[in-house]
Amino acid sequence: MSEHVRVAVVGGGPAGLTAAAALAPQVDGTVLVLERERETGGIPRHSDHPGYGMRDLRRFISGPAYGRHLTERAERAGARLETEAMVTGWAADRALEVTSPRGRRTITADAVVLATGARERPRPARLIPGDRPDGVYTTGQLQQLVHLHHRDVGRRAVVIGAEQVSWSAVLTLREAGCRTVLMTSEYDRPEVYAAFDRPGRLAFRVPVRTRTRVVAIHGRGRVEAVEIEDLRTGRRRRVPCDTVITTADWIPDHELARLGGLRLDPGTRGPRVDATLATSGDGVFAAGNLLHPVDTADVAALDGRHVATAVLAHLRGAPAAPRGVALVADAPLRWIAPQLITPGGPAPARGHLLAWVDSYHRFPTVTAVQDGHAVGHTRLAWPAAPGRVFRIPHALVRRADPAGGPVHLGLK
Amino acid sequence: MNPTYDVAVIGGGIVGAAIARLLGGTPLSTVLVEGRDDVGDGTSKANTAILHTGFDAKPGTLESELVARGYHLLGSYASEVGIPVERTGALLVAWTEEQLASLPSLLEKAEKNGYRACRLVDADEVYRRVSALAAGALGALTVPGESIICTWTTNLALATDAVNRGVTLLRGKRVTGVTGGALRFDDGSSVAARWVINAAGLGADKIDELFGYDRFTVTPRRGELFVFDKLARPLVPVIVLPVPSKVGKGVLVSPTIYGNVMLGPTAEDLDDRTATGTSEEGFAFLRTKGAELMPTLLDEEVTASYAGLRAAIDRDDYLISLDEDQRYLLVGGIRSTGLTAGMAIAEHVVSLLSDHLDVSARPGLPPPPRMPNIGEAGVRPYQDAALIAADPAYGQIVCFCERVTRGEIRDAFASPIPPAGLEGLRRRTRAMNGRCQGFYCGAEVQALIENEGETR
Numbered sequence: 001m002s003e004h005v006r007v008a009v010v011g012g013g014p015a016g017l018t019a020a021a022a023l024a025p026q027v028d029g030t031v032l033v034l035e036r037e038r039e040t041g042g043i044p045r046h047s048d049h050p051g052y053g054m055r056d057l058r059r060f061i062s063g064p065a066y067g068r069h070l071t072e073r074a075e076r077a078g079a080r081l082e083t084e085a086m087v088t089g090w091a092a093d094r095a096l097e098v099t100s101p102r103g104r105r106t107i108t109a110d111a112v113v114l115a116t117g118a119r120e121r122p123r124p125a126r127l128i129p130g131d132r133p134d135g136v137y138t139t140g141q142l143q144q145l146v147h148l149h150h151r152d153v154g155r156r157a158v159v160i161g162a163e164q165v166s167w168s169a170v171l172t173l174r175e176a177g178c179r180t181v182l183m184t185s186e187y188d189r190p191e192v193y194a195a196f197d198r199p200g201r202l203a204f205r206v207p208v209r210t211r212t213r214v215v216a217i218h219g220r221g222r223v224e225a226v227e228i229e230d231l232r233t234g235r236r237r238r239v240p241c242d243t244v245i246t247t248a249d250w251i252p253d254h255e256l257a258r259l260g261g262l263r264l265d266p267g268t269r270g271p272r273v274d275a276t277l278a279t280s281g282d283g284v285f286a287a288g289n290l291l292h293p294v295d296t297a298d299v300a301a302l303d304g305r306h307v308a309t310a311v312l313a314h315l316r317g318a319p320a321a322p323r324g325v326a327l328v329a330d331a332p333l334r335w336i337a338p339q340l341i342t343p344g345g346p347a348p349a350r351g352h353l354l355a356w357v358d359s360y361h362r363f364p365t366v367t368a369v370q371d372g373h374a375v376g377h378t379r380l381a382w383p384a385a386p387g388r389v390f391r392i393p394h395a396l397v398r399r400a401d402p403a404g405g406p407v408h409l410g411l412k
Numbered sequence: 413m414n415p416t417y418d419v420a421v422i423g424g425g426i427v428g429a430a431i432a433r434l435l436g437g438t439p440l441s442t443v444l445v446e447g448r449d450d451v452g453d454g455t456s457k458a459n460t461a462i463l464h465t466g467f468d469a470k471p472g473t474l475e476s477e478l479v480a481r482g483y484h485l486l487g488s489y490a491s492e493v494g495i496p497v498e499r500t501g502a503l504l505v506a507w508t509e510e511q512l513a514s515l516p517s518l519l520e521k522a523e524k525n526g527y528r529a530c531r532l533v534d535a536d537e538v539y540r541r542v543s544a545l546a547a548g549a550l551g552a553l554t555v556p557g558e559s560i561i562c563t564w565t566t567n568l569a570l571a572t573d574a575v576n577r578g579v580t581l582l583r584g585k586r587v588t589g590v591t592g593g594a595l596r597f598d599d600g601s602s603v604a605a606r607w608v609i610n611a612a613g614l615g616a617d618k619i620d621e622l623f624g625y626d627r628f629t630v631t632p633r634r635g636e637l638f639v640f641d642k643l644a645r646p647l648v649p650v651i652v653l654p655v656p657s658k659v660g661k662g663v664l665v666s667p668t669i670y671g672n673v674m675l676g677p678t679a680e681d682l683d684d685r686t687a688t689g690t691s692e693e694g695f696a697f698l699r700t701k702g703a704e705l706m707p708t709l710l711d712e713e714v715t716a717s718y719a720g721l722r723a724a725i726d727r728d729d730y731l732i733s734l735d736e737d738q739r740y741l742l743v744g745g746i747r748s749t750g751l752t753a754g755m756a757i758a759e760h761v762v763s764l765l766s767d768h769l770d771v772s773a774r775p776g777l778p779p780p781p782r783m784p785n786i787g788e789a790g791v792r793p794y795q796d797a798a799l800i801a802a803d804p805a806y807g808q809i810v811c812f813c814e815r816v817t818r819g820e821i822r823d824a825f826a827s828p829i830p831p832a833g834l835e836g837l838r839r840r841t842r843a844m845n846g847r848c849q850g851f852y853c854g855a856e857v858q859a860l861i862e863n864e865g866e867t868r
């Protein structure tokens with residue numbers, strides 16, 4: 001079986017649905033969203049608390065409501081949404097192998113948008129040794145257990161990580177009647193915005209231990225304790241608990257990008273893109289957390305809107321190969337997205353370069369250096385903090401030489 | 413009143429299942445008893461899953477003979493019942509002059525073991541075959557026959573075959589005593605049998621004591637392993653073996669039958685026979701070894717880590733011995749080759765019994781089972797257009813990372829030996845074994861297990 005569409009969007013999360021809604025009215029032909037879950041909406045489907053839709057919808061709604069809203073909007077725009085349809089690989093360039101209860105088929109498309117999102121690293125990927133008891137979950141699994149399947153979890157949880165998503169886990173645990181007895185962070189300070197952190201700590205009375213890592217999980221059958229280590233002193237102790245949540249520590253779901261031979265960025269581990277979100281594959285684009293693990297859903301959604309321009313240009317026959325000078329993240333920056341920028345050319349989504357930092361800077365100055373020469377610096381009014389995306393106005397690199405070498409971004 | 417069986421086999425690992433399967437083909441009535449809630453939940457689930465040619469066994473031992481024979485028996489049984497096997501071949505790589513100098517003697521040893529396909533190759537050839545290997549390899553011995561196999565399906569196929577042939581399978585029955593022809597279980601129940609075969613793996617010495625023996629001690633030798641993401645698989649097209657040393661077979665890098673890459677095992681003697689946890693030291697050691705063998709592998713994600721316990725005993729060979737007076741047979745010390753040798757061990761055991769019992773072939777045996785394919789090399793249900801057209805449940809992917817469908821999960825629960833829980837389901841279908849470890853599908857799989865469990 002095979003089928004041809006104008007645009008195939010892989011992944012029906014905020015990024016994919018928004019891309020489809022933006023494209024469908026403007027494309028002469030089918031815009032098809034392929035989603036492997038039973039419902040579209042992506043991660044927000046099971047993230048049942050308010051905090052979605054601020055930047056894209058100018059609203060403040062719950063994850064499930066947000067997912068439904070984006071789904072309806074894409075449908076109204078004329079996109080075709082197909083659920084329980086998983087793209088398992090490529091048959092050729094822009095030809096997707098798809099499995100669904102309706103059959104196994106190949107879908108060819110004139111343009112493909114990858115919007116497969118990011119996941120949290122589970123325990124094995126974090127190399128936490130010890131026993132292998134039940135009761136160790138990622139936030140994703142926890143929220144599906146509680147919100148979609150109404151399951152009980154334990155009574156005493158240790159949450160690894162203190163990012164925003166970690167507090168989302170605490171909320172879910174509380175709803176399920178499970179107390180968070182400890183949150184650990186390897187950083188000097190909890191990673192979330194102060195606005196969330198203080199009230200969060202007060203409201204939930206969750207002790208947060210910074211500079212602390214979990215070095216082992218104990219328990220036969222069910223979790224009985226974790227062993228934590230204070231990174232400052234090396235001292236270790238056991239914390240009794242019956243549930244462990246491994247939060248944050250994101251990795252893009254880049255399987256299709258890699259199988260398709262797209263060039264990846266070693267920092268984000270997502271496909272390398274230019275400001276228009278074109279990848280190295282002809283007619284293959286990317287959007288959402290696949291590109292920046294991990295930002296909020298509204299930013300992923302706005303990527304989806306942003307990518308439409310380049311997709312339409314490609315459908316009109318314009319060459320869409322990624323262009324621009326390369327951006328390089330220097331420590332303490334871990335990664336930067338997009339990785340290619342044309343000075344004076346198209347701006348990235350929302351005019352921002354997105355970055356990740358490994359240490360906290362209250363008043364960061366970002367510097368741009370090309371071929372040994374400073375080409376820009378900007379002092380920002382917002383902090384650079386580990387565990388959340390750090391936004392840098394792209395005007396920083398507007399004076400870079402379009403024909404020059406890579407531009408190194410760093411912090412001062 | 414419970415029946416009295418002709419033979420009771422203790423241990424539902426590969427060895428016990430293989431023995432029970434053969435006995436099921438005779439006029440004897442047989443019961444297979446397993447202490448855990450599933451077959452194949454001991455050492456047989458956590459090994460490096462290589463179908464060994466036996467090239468490096470100690471010549472002249474029973475182990476050497478049975479590994480070589482088992483290699484062929486299991487190889488052809490695998491194609492008959494659909495146990496996934498990939499004939500990848502292996503390279504035994506020398507990293508020092510001393511190791512390089514020892515390769516010819518390993519080749520000779522292989523020939524003494526009856527394996528004649530090994531060749532010596534130079535460093536260029538090594539890198540031609542495995543370009544991602546770290547710099548510094550000096551040469552290698554090729555072992556074209558070494559293959560990778562699905563140890564889970566092997567154990568399950570043998571046990572299913574046994575059950576289909578009329579063997580009674582008792583799960584969750586731990587043998588705690590033997591009195592006058594009866595096995596006593598931890599739950600207070602018992603079963604009567606004329607003969608007892610001890611294939612209890614790590615627990616074999618304890619059972620042996622119940623028969624009044626004090627002839628060996630099992631030392632659990634822990635082996636920890638890393639399983640890397642499937643995206644790493646192109647790095648490792650063949651099994652890369654180290655030159656064996658006195659302490660054991662050493663750390664290997666190998667493709668897995670599920671399309672991943674495996675690094676390990678460590679070798680550490682322990683006292684605790686239940687210590688299947690992993691350790692910081694083990695992880696650190698594996699990371700160091702990985703960096704030495706293939707630095708780029710460490711850039712890939714680790715999908716799983718686990719530990720298996722080899723049943724090492726204080727001698728250099730298998731310990732298989734029949735006690736006519738007590739009508740008792742011990743199968744002990746099946747350390748690091750039992751997956752391969754299991755079917756040959758079973759043959760050997762049955763031939764020992766033939767002086768005492770009627771082990772002639774029984775007519776009218778059912779055909780061997782056809783096992784679901786969970787190997788990456790064959791066609792999986794999610795890829796099979798005709799199968800999905802006939803039954804849409806095979807098009808409904810539940811576990812995305814491993815592409816496990818609703819149809820396969822349903823089938824597992826409807827099979828002759830259904831899983832007792834998530835772990836058993838993982839071994840039958842691969843559900844939740846993938847890179848997300850349940851981030852996406854964990855809750856759904858759990859719900860399916862409970863539903864399927866209820867409807868049965």
Ligand SMILES: Cc1cc2nc3c(=O)[nH]c(=O)nc-3n(C[C@H](O)[C@H](O)[C@H](O)COP(=O)(O)OP(=O)(O)OC[C@H]3O[C@@H](n4cnc5c(N)ncnc54)[C@H](O)[C@@H]3O)c2cc1C
Nearest residue numbers: 011013014015036042043051087116117288289296297300
């Ligand atoms: C616990 C938690 C709490 C959060 N809380 C907030 C919050 O309060 N506010 C906020 O703004 N953000 C929050 N976020 C972040 C937000 O959920 C993400 O930013 C957003 O979901 C990213 O959207 P996306 O479209 O890039 O990816 P996703 O939402 O991950 O969507 C990707 C979709 O692609 C599908 N897919 C992947 N591969 C394939 C394939 N091969 N074939 C078919 N389909 C495929 C997936 O099933 C998925 O539906 C939270 C995240 C988590 C985990």
Ligand SMILES: Cc1cc2nc3c(=O)[nH]c(=O)nc-3n(C[C@H](O)[C@H](O)[C@H](O)COP(=O)(O)OP(=O)(O)OC[C@H]3O[C@@H](n4cnc5c(N)ncnc54)[C@H](O)[C@@H]3O)c2cc1C
Nearest residue numbers: 423425427447454455456459460462587613615635750752
């Ligand atoms: C790290 C490692 C790597 C290995 N790699 C390979 C390889 O690549 N190739 C290969 O061929 N072999 C390999 N092996 C060896 C192979 O896994 C074993 O030899 C084989 O699994 C042994 O099978 P078994 O049936 O004897 O033992 P097991 O699988 O341990 O079965 C014994 C069973 O007996 C049960 N039992 C114990 N006591 C009692 C009791 N009192 N009552 C009831 N039941 C009881 C246990 O629950 C268990 O299920 C490896 C082993 C390890 C540990």
